[in-house]
Amino acid sequence: MTLNRRNFIGVAAASALAAPHVLADGHGKPRVVVIGGGAGGATAARYIAKDSDGGVDVTLIEPSRTYFTCFFSNLYLGGFKEMGELGHTYGKLAAAGVNVVHDWAVGVDRDAKTVTLAGGGHLGYDKLILSPGIDFVEGAVPGWDLGAQNAMPHAYKAGSQTELLRAQIAAMPEGGTFAMIAPPNPFRCPPGPYERVSMVAHVLKQSNPTAKIIVADPKPKFSKMSLFQEGWANHYEGMIDWIGEDFGGGEVSVDPASMIVTIDGEETPVDVCNVIPAMKAGRIAEIAGVTDGNWAPVNAADMSSKADPDVYVLGDASQQGDMPKSGFSANSQAKVCANAVRGALTGSKVFPAKFSNTCWSLIAADDGVKVGATYEATEEKIAKVDGFISETGEDSATRKATYEESEGWYTGITADMMG
Amino acid sequence: MRWRLAALGVALCLAGGIGRAESGDAEAGAVVFQKCSGCHQIGAGAEHRIGPHLNGIFGRVAASHGDFSYSKSFQRAGAGGLEWHAETLDVFLENPRAITSGTRMSFRGIKDAKDRRDLIAYMRRFSDNPADIPEADPTAAATSHDVDPAILALVGDPDYGEYLSGECTTCHQAEGGDDGIPSIVLWPEEDFVVAMHAYKSKTRNHPVMQMVAGRLGDEEIAALAAYFARLPD
Incomplete structure (x- = not known):
């Protein structure tokens, strides 16, 4: 079939009629708003957009046009990386169908299901994902x-x-x-x-x-x-x-x-x-009213807030159990959350949660060490299953290989986040 | 790509055709080939595995096996006219990234010039008369394992594998790049399953992979193998 204007409209109308309305309260496609474009938020936005094939509207709110990774920033201090190597832009996410809005989210109305932007706009959502990182305790x-x-x-x-x-x-x-x-x-x-x-x-x-x-x-x-x-x-x-x-x-x-x-x-x-x-969840989590003390408690199975089933909290801001607050953890949690959110909105299959984390550290040139663990969701929390840590007294070849592995991980995770 | 091939040409002129002037020791090269045999087969009955088989490589245009999925980087090198001879193999084996920056080959190169000469001499044995390959056994390590045939026979669900792959792609690039962490895309499913079970049983040594594989079930490993065997589409 040659796609001309008339039958294109016909196709669009037909697919609109066929589109699932599982949770899109009377407004076409289901909408997800993600606040925070770091390891948690960017990953969640990318996976939902990618895996739903355009079936879900995904908006990512992130004030910075270039995201500088906190992970590897110590290597910049040590002279092993330059700042330019740590900067990542959002162009590929936009190309993958994520609506990237460079603005601050300043308000969340959980009854009306809207997010207010510093620029004055409002965005409606069916599911809201908060991944705001940390702020400091005054x-x-x-x-x-x-x-x-x-x-x-x-x-x-x-x-x-x-x-x-x-x-x-x-x-x-x-x-x-x-x-x-x-x-x-x-x-x-x-x-x-x-x-x-x-x-x-x-x-x-x-x-x-x-x-x-x-x-x-x-x-x-x-x-x-x-x-x-x-x-x-x-x-x-x-x-x-x-x-x-x-x-x-x-x-x-x-x-x-x-x-x-x-x-x-x-x-x-x-x-x-x-x-x-001392740190606490990024301020927007408190504004949204999903914090208890300094952090936002979540359910381990899908990272949903204990205060609101339509709000999810990822990464550093969440209080989830045994996982350390790391970019790796946030990325891992984001994929569990993305799977659950897509399932809730489109009826796609939801698989059981699995989490993992590894943290590499550099002590001196070519002297890398690592610690890591796998986790599962229990009723109570994200619980550690198994783990490992580098040993003292390892030979220099092992330490060098560990450092080189961390560089591979950096390339891998930034591609997984940003496309 | 062309500038890189041009640069390679200059490098070869300066090197003055090393591979040909000093012939290597093929017997020693057979030992060096053990570094390759995890992914490449050579000799009678050799087939493509994680990497293409290496029979008849001399004189062949890079990326010219129609039944193997090469990286874009390799395809460009082949289209740009890269042919495999002692000289080009020598430069490539010293640092594969220098010629094909985006290769999925998880191999840093062989720095020792004699090792490279020996290896090239060994590979030449399987190229002199491609129609009459010596009756040597294929050397892939993947053939020696004790994974239960019932496990190898499991048919993986690539959709389930896609979900599970999220745990892999935090480190391993879905595009197949290799920057300190190996590429795991487009492996034959059996090789993938064998490798994961080797980590699971802790006979293959890497703490992160032992931990990750340790809690994957047989069906899950099969699903991941099925998914990654099809990436990137």
């Missing part, structure tokens, strides 16, 4: 607020903050002091602060070998602790002073104006201070 580190983030960067949302921190490290005086205020659990990327310490040490060892690194940590232990401590002793002996909970690492205040850090009552002048405050 007052978590006495003396620090967002107004001080230039003097003492958090660099825990990748981009200009990360570039600022790298510039500050490069400008440190000879023999100067780098301080990190590490966050309490739970937080984004559990090995992240310690990989960062490794990368800062890697840079300073070359450019400023008499410099010191102090880490004030409110926790008694941290992710991959024995691997990091072994690596620090091997590569950066005497440079890093980790002050855990037992030694007052949680008793911290900062003065950004004078660049003084006070740990357990002792004042220390520092040259660079990386403050990583």
Whole structure:
């Protein structure tokens, strides 16, 4: 059949009549709105659009035109990656049928099922997916607020903050002091602060070998602790002073104006201070009214909010059980959620939830380590099934292969998110 | 592509036809070929597996087996006139990405020039008279396994495989690229199933894959094999 104007309209009308209206409340195709274009949101938007073959309208709301991955941003600090390599745009998602809206979502009306944009528009939804990442708990580190983030960067949302921190490290005086205020659990990327310490040490060892690194940590232990401590002793002996909970690492205040850090009552002048405050779900989750405390509780089987079956929360913002807050986890959760949402809207088959995560960290050049686990959905939570971690004392070939594997993973996950 | 072939031509001129001037040791090359035999068969009865069979490779235009699905990168190289001779094989084997940047071949290359010469000499044994291939056994490692024939006989559901594949594509690219994590697309289903069961039984060594395969059932592995065997469409 040659497609001319008349029969094209005929075809369109026929398929409109045949289209499923499973949950599209009297408005044609079912609509999904996704807020947040990171590892969770971009993946969910892409999979729903791809797998429904245009059967679901998918809108992704993301203010940034270029998404800089938080994962691998420590490698930028260490000089192993450039910022341009961490930036990803949304063109392929748009080409795959996702309606990409670069704006801030500022309101959610769960009764009317609408999302309000900072630009003034409203978007209706049948299913809403929130993947807003993290914001910081106000007052978590006495003396620090967002107004001080230039003097003492958090660099825990990748981009200009990360570039600022790298510039500050490069400008440190000879023999100067780098301080990190590490966050309490739970937080984004559990090995992240310690990989960062490794990368800062890697840079300073070359450019400023008499410099010191102090880490004030409110926790008694941290992710991959024995691997990091072994690596620090091997590569950066005497440079890093980790002050855990037992030694007052949680008793911290900062003065950004004078660049003084006070740990357990002792004042220390520092040259660079990386403050990583306590975290909570991205603000829109709170605005939507799906948080309980700092995070948004979800049902493990499909990542739906415990407060509203038509709202789903992915990634760092969710409170789901045993999975760490990581880009890998968010991507894994997004695929479970996408399958469930598509099933609810179009009647497609919904398969049982399966989750997995692996986190790679770089300690020094070609010295990579990893930790990972698989998970399943129980009534109560996402529960760990099985896991592994790199061993101390591994040979250098294994560590190099682990690092190379992480580079392969980076290519894989960014393609899986963005197309 | 053409600039890359032109650059290759320059490199070959500078190298002065190494492969031909110094002949390799085919017996030693048979040992080097063990690096290849996980994916490529050579010798009597050799067939395409994860990679194409390598009988008669000398003088053949790249990507010219009509019954094998090559990467776009390889197809472009073949269309651009790349032919396999000692010289081109030598450059390719040193760093496959230098010639075919998008190859799905999960292989970093052979840095040792003597190893490459030996390997090329070995492969030449199966090319001198393509119609009269020596009666050597195919060397693919995939033929030696103890997976239950009943498991291999399972017919996988590619639609189920598509859903399950989400767990794979966080690391393995659906397009088949290989940047530190191997390509898993367009494998013969049996090879895929054998590999996954080797991880599941922990006879193949990789902690992430042992963990992932460890909780996949036989039907699920068959479904994934069926799905990835058809990618990319």
